Amino acid sequence: MDVTLEGLTKRFGIQEVLRDVDLQFIGGEVTALLGPSGSGKTTLLNMIAGLVAPSKGRVLMGSRDVTALPIEARNVGYVFQSHALFPHLDVAGNVGFALRVRGVGRRERRRRTEEMLSFVDLPGFGVRAIETLSGGQRQRVAIARALAAEPAILLLDEPLSALDPELRARLRQELRALLERLRVPTVLVTHDRDDAFILADRVVLLHQGSILQQGAPEKVYRHPVSEEAARLLGAANRLPGNKLCRPEDLAIAAAGEQALVTMQVERVLFLGAHWRVTGRAPDGSPIIADLADAQGCAPGEALRLRLRVSPGQAADQPRVPILQF
Amino acid sequence: MRIAILAILAATLGLGLGLPVVFVLAASLHIDGQPGLTLENYADVLSSGYFMGAFGATLLFCSVTAAAGTLLALPCAWWIARGRTGARLLRVLCQVNFAFSGVVYGMLVVTLLGNAGVLALAEAWLLGTDATRGYVYTTGGLAIGYLGFQSPRAAILIAQAVERLDPQVLAAARVLGATSRQLAFLVLLPQLARPVAATFLAVATMSMASFGTALLIARSIEIFPVLIFREFIGFGEIGRAAAMGVLLAVCCIALEMAARRLAPGADASVARMERNR
């Protein structure tokens, strides 16, 4: 069943947090709502769940208008940022809660709980107490709990934001694997670009309450519709001729090659996978270049740069900058 | 549902708290037999050398003992907060203090300092003298009685403040070269100054309203709450007792507000496990 949002608008007092949002979520697809804080993404998520009522617009599940339905009746799966596991119940108690609430018998509840726990790779964890679980395990229990009653849609609020970088990278992969196996539409909210790219099939860029762009991660990254959209997804350099390019699109221009721009190097940093050279263009605007090899770049020097040729392209066909306007 | 609960609470507080307070205020402004409001009771009390003397003496006594109790509590609080040997036992021993009323503390002090008490027995056994006879009925004895219930209370309060100190701040001071003494005076004391002051005020307030211990053993000093008791129950001087009660209440409220100014927030209510003895 698909979930559709029509013209959703939300006003808090005089402040408009969301403006006329139209979106559709189809089964089996993972959508990331990506945007800075204040962009309205969490509000949008909460409106699907029913935690927030829209000022205008409709929420449809299938063909059914659920806008007026209270939270309890909507049958959505929601994973809170803090997980919000019930501290006085064990894992099985948490996972089976939605079933218990619907009057499902004990035996059936137990069977379904075990099924869900196996799905999230926590078999036999039913008797464990919540406080004995690690962060990753808690998240999986939270997901199992949300899915137990077979919701129409799964919503995740900043699933990885509270974690430190190492744990985050690992959990991201695990979460991706888990979400791939779902058949319901999944929507997650994040302000982290990497989270969105790795977890989602479709990225929806939100900024100040409206959708800037939506699409597959690569499309949105390489073909942004505006400079704003481009900058939301990563660094972008302004080039002469009103073009934008990404740091990784630049390469050092050899002695005989024509340089697109000559930058005044300010700092050279080694980031493992590449070197990051920052500095200024002749007109003073900042330039960030990610280079495979930064030999010969020292702070204070002038560095000649050109657009990088991608493997597979002809040598005289430089990479197209991401935006020309 | 909410309205019902609110109504019940309002009724309970109104009848159980508001009404009595109003009646006491009213009584303090009335003379038996005379119609109309009058400030004569207050004038009576405020101008009486006896009553104001007792009030002042009580205030002084409570302040001094509270200060002593707070100081005495410092090593104890530190011991508890740092988890030294037996810290848990010490904490429990200090906490159960709230289960003992003023009268019980009076009994404890009599057992400690009375004619047949620990001190007298020890003295007789060690030195064969009886110089400390009757000590419990002196002001000193009363003071020790007050210290008995003040210092555990103060210790718990200060221990909480110590526990809230950031251990990394202390470590930073050490790394920067501070000796133990410098650490105590330059880092700890300034940080603990406010909580300790607030504790002192809380303990002083508690003592001002304290009643039972004094009733039992105060002979050489007139403790104000005991006087109120005597006026009200003994002599039936309702108006005067009411005026004295209001005076005491104002004093307690003032001390309390000062304490709140110094250490706002969480411990406001934690502080006051059983203050009326």
Add this chain to the structure above:
Amino acid sequence: MILHRARQVATDAVSRCLEAVLAWIPALLLVAPLLLLAIGAFSETWDSRGPRGATLASIEMAWRFAGRSAAFSLWIAALSAAMATLLAVPAAFLLVREASWVASLLRPALSLPVVLPNLLLAMGLMLAFPALQGGWLLLLAAYVIQCLPYALWPMVTALMLLDLQTLESAGRVLGADARQRFLWLVLPNIARPAAVSAVTVFILVLAESSSSFFLASGAYQPFGVALYNAFQDLDLRIAAATTMLLLGMLSPAVVLLELWLSTPRRAASTRAATPMRGAAARVS
């Protein structure tokens, strides 16, 4: 050089000893007399040469003298505990949930009994309800009002730690209606704090000795008053025995309370996104 070190070690040892002694004085002020009281209560004679002999006579006399008081105090303490807790639970919800002017009015009103001297409340109750003087209702009223803040406080702390709002949202999203949320989510989490509240009030009322003096009467004498009378009129041994009776009544409750307060509550917060690091909510 060695002398200097030895001197340093000595001063260290002395100061550490001193610190230990100072730290334990507050506890000593309680334990030493308590011990002697316990011994004296069971002694045959107790004078300036110390308690001697062993007998239960004092305990028997104390029981005869103060038994009725003990029974009354236990009864009214239990009643006060029940009433105070019944009031405190909904009041705590109101305080934690409501952000409106209701809460800001309620909060100071509910902490007023702590600031006001108890004797003021006692006098006021006697003046406001003269017809009830000599009965037990005024005592009950005084106790409940006096102890309400102390019953309130464990509840409020627990509720704040619980993050009711998220709990409720999570319950709603999973499909639970109001009744189900209350029974299965809220109630289990307030059972323990409510019990702590009740036992706290029980102990406070048993130990009470200020309003009790004003509101006691011939028929209804709280134990604090009985203890005072024992001290004034009777032998020290009997007074000690009476004190031991009180401690006997108090001990189970105190032990229970200490046990509850020191065992960490199972992850009392729904806010934890990372595993709790050992320390339970500091309830005391």
